[in-house]
Amino acid sequence: MAVPSEMKAWRVHAYGEEGNPADTISKMTLDTIPMPEPKPGQVLIKVELAAVNPIDWKLFSGGMHGICPVTFPYVPGFDVAGTVVKLGEGVGNVQVGDEVIADLGLVETCKTESPCGPAGAFAQYTVALASTVAKREGIPAKELVGLPLAGLTSYQALFTGAGGDFTGAPLGTLAPGQKLLVLGGAAATGAIAVQLGRAIGAEVATTASPNKMPDGTNKLDYMKKLGADDVINYKEADWSDVKAGANVDLIYDCVGTEEDWPKASKVLKKGGKFVTIANFGDAKSTEDHSFQAFLIKSDSEDLKKLVQFVKEGKLTVPVDCVVPFEDVPKVLTKSMGWASAGKLVIQVA
Numbered sequence: 001m002a003v004p005s006e007m008k009a010w011r012v013h014a015y016g017e018e019g020n021p022a023d024t025i026s027k028m029t030l031d032t033i034p035m036p037e038p039k040p041g042q043v044l045i046k047v048e049l050a051a052v053n054p055i056d057w058k059l060f061s062g063g064m065h066g067i068c069p070v071t072f073p074y075v076p077g078f079d080v081a082g083t084v085v086k087l088g089e090g091v092g093n094v095q096v097g098d099e100v101i102a103d104l105g106l107v108e109t110c111k112t113e114s115p116c117g118p119a120g121a122f123a124q125y126t127v128a129l130a131s132t133v134a135k136r137e138g139i140p141a142k143e144l145v146g147l148p149l150a151g152l153t154s155y156q157a158l159f160t161g162a163g164g165d166f167t168g169a170p171l172g173t174l175a176p177g178q179k180l181l182v183l184g185g186a187a188a189t190g191a192i193a194v195q196l197g198r199a200i201g202a203e204v205a206t207t208a209s210p211n212k213m214p215d216g217t218n219k220l221d222y223m224k225k226l227g228a229d230d231v232i233n234y235k236e237a238d239w240s241d242v243k244a245g246a247n248v249d250l251i252y253d254c255v256g257t258e259e260d261w262p263k264a265s266k267v268l269k270k271g272g273k274f275v276t277i278a279n280f281g282d283a284k285s286t287e288d289h290s291f292q293a294f295l296i297k298s299d300s301e302d303l304k305k306l307v308q309f310v311k312e313g314k315l316t317v318p319v320d321c322v323v324p325f326e327d328v329p330k331v332l333t334k335s336m337g338w339a340s341a342g343k344l345v346i347q348v349a
């Protein structure tokens with residue numbers, strides 16, 4: 001497949017002021033840069049759509065430098081849907097011409113030598129580790145582009161524990177009939193967790209607000225539509241009061257409010273788990289309940305299973321809007337306001 005020698009890419013040139021990621025947005029530029037070359041084990045993808053995740057702008061502040069160092073300039077963005085146009089040496093799981101999705105991998109791209117620095121999705125072409133890529137199985141890009149990062153995170157939190165928590169302990173053990181409480185069901189990660197819990201036959205409760213989805217449905221009704229058995233309006237009630245004594249097996253926290261873990265003992269059964277993807281403070285497990293925080297591991301085997309859930313009609317990824325490539329700064333700003341109602345998608349090609 002003919003590949004040009006240059007491409008357009010959004011690039012971040014410096015960290016923003018601490019605690020003010022919006023500051024970095026003003027330093028982002030849309031540049032023409034040389035085409036990246038896939039190394040052994042990597043593939044070059046022509047990007048059709050990319051999707052925004054909060055980590056894209058959380059990286060801007062430098063607050064995560066200890067875990068995920070970046071070198072400047074780098075191309076942000078992790079979620080891509082596109083077509084494989086070139087293979088690095090030793091790649092056997094995909095071919096040129098395959099329509100794929102990938103989470104380029106936060107830890108994976110920060111810790112390995114990557115031609116665009118970490119990430120790389122907000123560009124016309126990107127390089128991905130072949131071990132992070134899954135075929136789209138004929139499903140349109142728009143239905144899948146928001147799946148990789150949010151989907152893998154929730155799948156691993158609930159079921160596989162791929163990378164384990166920060167101590168290496170396994171995470172998800174959710175089983176049919178167990179009780180799951182998702183904090184933040186309208187978040188992209190939360191909406192996927194609600195559906196995955198439902199799909200395996202768990203009893204699912206979640207928190208949401210009456211804010212609107214793009215089709216005008218309020219988020220409380222949207223949660224019901226996705227299969228939640230019980231929806232708590234977090235603007236009016238405290239989930240720990242509503243669910244006190246409910247003997248929940250797993251609380252999956254997609255919000256990250258520090259006050260939530262101390263309240264969990266009212267709701268969790270003895271031996272229950274509080275698994276968070278957004279609270280990396282000093283919280284510690286107690287004798288009765290475990291507290292686990294973790295970072296997603298990008299993995300094509302888990303991603304393939306998620307694509308199957310979509311194919312079988314058990315999982316949909318809500319899309320808030322699709323914006324042109326030029327609007328990357330605008331859509332990142334929207335994500336920073338926690339105001340999205342589904343995935344923020346960027347039309348690259």
Ligand SMILES: NC(=O)c1ccc[n+]([C@@H]2O[C@H](COP(=O)([O-])OP(=O)(O)OC[C@H]3O[C@@H](n4cnc5c(N)ncnc54)[C@H](OP(=O)(O)O)[C@@H]3O)[C@@H](O)[C@H]2O)c1
Binds near residue numbers: 211
């Ligand atoms: N550790 C990891 O590997 C990992 C991986 C993925 C994501 N994350 C983190 O997980 C968090 C969620 O990510 P995401 O992509 O799912 O976010 P997102 O889709 O951007 O979340 C936005 C949603 O959060 C809801 N929300 C905001 N405050 C809430 C509250 N107090 N209670 C309930 N819902 C609330 C909003 O709904 P309303 O309009 O109702 O407020 C909005 O729909 C982020 O902090 C992200 O960085 C971590």
